Each structure stands twice: as structure tokens, then as C-alpha cells.
Amino acid sequence: MDFLEEIKRRRTFGIISHPDAGKTTLTEKLLLFGGAIQEAGAVKNNKIKKGATSDFMEIERQRGISVATSVLAFNYQGKKINILDTPGHKDFAEDTFRTLTAVDSVIVVIDVAKGVEEQTEKLVEVCRMRNIPMIVFINKLDREGKDAFDLLDEVEQKLKLKVVPLSFPIGMGYDFKGIYNIWAKKINLFSGEAKQTVSEGVEFTDVDNPELDDIVGEKAANTLREELELVREVYPDFNQEKYLKGEEQPVFFGSALNNFGVKELLDCFIDIAPTPQPKMSDTRLVDSKEKKFTGFVFKIHANMDPKHRDRLAFVKIVSGIFKRNTNYLHVKMGKKMKFSSPNAFFAEKKEIVDESFPGDIVGLHDTGNFKIGDTLTEGEILEFKGIPSFSPEHFRYVNNADPMKSKQLSKGLDQLMDEGVAQLFTIDMNGRKVIGTVGALQFEVIQYRLEHEYGAKCAYENLNVHKACWVEAEDPNNDEFKEFKRVKQRYLAKDKKGQLVFLADSAFTVQMTQSKYPTVKLHFVSEFK
Ligand code: G4P
Numbered sequence: 001m002d003f004l005e006e007i008k009r010r011r012t013f014g015i016i017s018h019p020d021a022g023k024t025t026l027t028e029k030l031l032l033f034g035g036a037i038q039e040a041g042a043v044k045n046n047k048i049k050k051g052a053t054s055d056f057m058e059i060e061r062q063r064g065i066s067v068a069t070s071v072l073a074f075n076y077q078g079k080k081i082n083i084l085d086t087p088g089h090k091d092f093a094e095d096t097f098r099t100l101t102a103v104d105s106v107i108v109v110i111d112v113a114k115g116v117e118e119q120t121e122k123l124v125e126v127c128r129m130r131n132i133p134m135i136v137f138i139n140k141l142d143r144e145g146k147d148a149f150d151l152l153d154e155v156e157q158k159l160k161l162k163v164v165p166l167s168f169p170i171g172m173g174y175d176f177k178g179i180y181n182i183w184a185k186k187i188n189l190f191s192g193e194a195k196q197t198v199s200e201g202v203e204f205t206d207v208d209n210p211e212l213d214d215i216v217g218e219k220a221a222n223t224l225r226e227e228l229e230l231v232r233e234v235y236p237d238f239n240q241e242k243y244l245k246g247e248e249q250p251v252f253f254g255s256a257l258n259n260f261g262v263k264e265l266l267d268c269f270i271d272i273a274p275t276p277q278p279k280m281s282d283t284r285l286v287d288s289k290e291k292k293f294t295g296f297v298f299k300i301h302a303n304m305d306p307k308h309r310d311r312l313a314f315v316k317i318v319s320g321i322f323k324r325n326t327n328y329l330h331v332k333m334g335k336k337m338k339f340s341s342p343n344a345f346f347a348e349k350k351e352i353v354d355e356s357f358p359g360d361i362v363g364l365h366d367t368g369n370f371k372i373g374d375t376l377t378e379g380e381i382l383e384f385k386g387i388p389s390f391s392p393e394h395f396r397y398v399n400n401a402d403p404m405k406s407k408q409l410s411k412g413l414d415q416l417m418d419e420g421v422a423q424l425f426t427i428d429m430n431g432r433k434v435i436g437t438v439g440a441l442q443f444e445v446i447q448y449r450l451e452h453e454y455g456a457k458c459a460y461e462n463l464n465v466h467k468a469c470w471v472e473a474e475d476p477n478n479d480e481f482k483e484f485k486r487v488k489q490r491y492l493a494k495d496k497k498g499q500l501v502f503l504a505d506s507a508f509t510v511q512m513t514q515s516k517y518p519t520v521k522l523h524f525v526s527e528f529k
Contacts, residue, residue, distance in 0.1 A: 010359030018117035034074030091439020112145030131246030144173035276359035293320030388527035392436030412454030
């Protein structure tokens, strides 16, 4: 197969949802169709178990599993599908945001009874801002849930999407009879007994055909006819171009657990979902079809084995062919590197590969050279944009609790920050270190990992910070900026890249500062140019 065909057959995407909506179950069913696993239950559930004795111990357990589930790849009808795992736990939202920089599209899973939940809103917002194509899968139709039209309204309003139903349920919960697949013009009937079997849809192009009454019963048939009529009146016809631009979102209904509506989703997905997309760098747009290799690190897994300092950097290939034992330029370090055992990911295993194509993810063994966001090229000086840090929500001073181990502590902190576990700020005035995290859980994780992986001990001290604001001065030499720096010096810090950050103690402070120093812009994300 030639290079362009390899690109054309790739679909790299992520599944996002609020925890418990059915992301793991759907992933598993997709793998079943791809023949990548033989039975349901094979994909280890890497979400944080409810009622676990200690949340952070559970995270450690989960970290072990999540290397295996970080990228799940399989072939389906000639297409190479790469599913990138996104943690559902809200304390790990930042991991998910970073993974979303490496996907070409997403599937959003929504629980039919719960509707749009908080985590879904946040994640969809990120995708919407980046115009990532999205397909919505409304799950758990075997349960009593919200009315389909109400749900579609909710999705439009809360997620600010423009939906186009491509399937429609026939009944729901106890009365759930099946699905009319608007996309393929087929009817799929639901049978509660055949839980793991794949139901083939029956071709049914004309719902006015009286045969429909025999299949689903007169009442359900009439309701379906009315509802489909309404769908036609209210929603536009599907337009692939708009979907690819992130301007409209097709919706499927189903039940992942019962394997219902999943194949329909997958079949449509491989038809319409985008192939590997171009990506913006600081100098130019890089197209996947370019011959020369480029890629960037979006995730780092470290110290899975405490006896070896092992790190695996996950690189998304943007263009060209990544080859084993070939010299590539680590742009930020200005250093040539080659990799003798790059890993490619399959359903649940990784294998050393000689070549990988755009859209694929390779895992590179690393001894501490990589940071999240780093770019690799064949020599061209460019860096991919779009992996910003967001302002953390929780802040604490970190102190050394074992004076004999200060070196270990700073090394440990350094490496954990490279991995993206949290963000480190250094206060300008006194050099004290502040850790900022998305969730409170990370503080425990950091303390635990520092001790177990680096032999260092840390203690925390509270610090009243509302948001970290990255500072952009219109003119670094004007008096206003100098005044700002003088008045706020106690609250100024540097992030890991040396960018100036203002640690504001309240929303009010942010507002006041902004109006007092209009030429000094405050940003809640690190990338603003
Ligand atoms: P997540 O990854 O989004 O967090 O969700 P996950 O797939 O783990 O699913 C959450 C729960 O919802 C699981 O039940 C799962 O079996 C159930 N579920 C998923 N899809 C469907 C569906 O279509 N219908 C129904 N009725 N349930 C569904 P659990 O009891 O929490 O876990 P388990 O004991 O079944 O593993």
C-alpha cells in the first residue's frame, strides 16, 4: 500500500464522556467489531473504581493499566482505527485536554437518562473551540430515559452543538424495540436475550410501507413515522463538509452494553470521519501528506517500573513516515535522536515497529529528554502549537520535608511536571515553589510518587490563589508594566518555561488588575499568541 493510501485509511479519534456514561463499554464493543478482542470484559477498566479504599492508590493501579489502553488500534473494513484513551475523572481533565490535541475527531457519549453532564460540557467546549468534528452517541437506550427530542434540544443548548440525528430510537426503556438507521435506511431490532451478538439491520427505505407495522407493531410504527417526519422538518440533512468543519454533529442512539447501534455508529464513522488532519506549527501549516516526518509528544508515562527509570513518550505522527533507527531532530533541544525500539499500539499490546504513518501514535522510550508538546522533525525548525497549560484550580507551596534529599526532590518535581501531572511556579521574590493542580487528588499522587519513585519527601502549605494568569505586556518597557510588576511583585512567579505568571487571589483581583493596567493582559491559558 502506498503512503497516501495508508493516510487515507486512518481514523484517529477519542471518546469523551462524563464518567459512567459508557465510554469503556463502547470502546470495548468497537474493539469487538474490529476483531481486536474476542469477548466483552477484555479491556481492563482503567477508570477509578467507586469506593476504592484510597483514591490515589487506585490511580497508581490505574496508571499501570493505562499504558496498555492509552492507544487502542484495530483494523475494520480496511480502515486503521486508533482510539486514544481519555481519562474520565475530572481531576485528570488536563490529560484529556492534551490527548484531544492528538485526535482528528471525537465521539461524545451521553447517558440517555442523565443527559448532558458537567464533564461532557467541559470537554465538548474544548473540542468546539478547536472545531474538532464530533459524533454524539446517546447510550443506554435499554433504560428509561429522556424523550429523544428533549435530549436533542438539551444537547444543542447545553453543548452549543448543531445536531443532525442519523438514527432514531423506536421506543425506549421497557418499550425499546430498536433503531431506525436514518443514515443507512435500515431497521435494527432489539432482542434482549442476544446481548453480545451483532444484529444485522434490515434494509427499510420507506417507513410508510405497511410492513413496518408487522415488524415493530402498529403503534410503534406510527410513532416512528411521526417522529421521523418531525426529524425531517426540524433538522437539516446531514452535510459531511459541515461535520468536518465542526459546524454540525451527527447523532446516533444505542445501547453499548447490548451491542446495539454500535455497528451502525462504527460503519458511519469510518465513512464520514476525517483522515489525519493538517496541524498548525509556529511557522506553517503541516499537511499529513508531506513526505517528511513531523510529530509531537502529547503524553508521557514515567516510572512504571520503579527499578528502572523508564519513560514512554507518546508521539502523534503529523506528516511523513516515522522510521525505526533513523535520526530525527528534537527541535527544542536542537539534538538529533534515533529510536531503536519504537512501539506501535494495538488492541491491548504494544509491538516494536519499523514504520508508522500519519495519524498513528508511536511510543518512544526516553530517558528524560521529552516534555509534553515537544516536536520531532527530519531537520526543519518548527514547533507544533496547541498544547497550552490551563490555569490550575488548586495551589499549594511545596516544601522539602527531608533536607538530605533536596536533589531528589527537585529532580522528582521536575520529571513529574514534564509528565504533566501538575504545574510548577517559582515565586519571583523568594524562589519558593508552588504546585498548581486541576484536582486536589494530584497533591496526594505527587507526594506518593516523589517518595516511591525518587526517595524524596515533600510537605504542602496552603496558599490562597484563585487563578494563575499568564501575563502579556503590550509594551514591556512602558511605565504601566513596570508599575504592575512593582505593585504585584509578591504575586509574580515564573512557570516552567520561564513565562511570567500573576497568581491572583480572587476573581475580583483579576478584574481590578485588568482595569487598572489595561496594557497588561492576563490570560488563563499559557498559549495566547
Ligand atoms: P465510563 O467508561 O464512561 O465510565 O462507563 P462504563 O463503560 O464503565 O459504563 C458505566 C456503567 O454503565 C457500567 O455499569 C456499564 O455496564 C453500564 N452501561 C454501559 N452501557 C450501557 C447500556 O447501554 N445500557 C445499560 N443499561 N448500562 C450500560 P456498572 O454497573 O458501573 O459496571 P459493570 O459492573 O457493569 O462493569
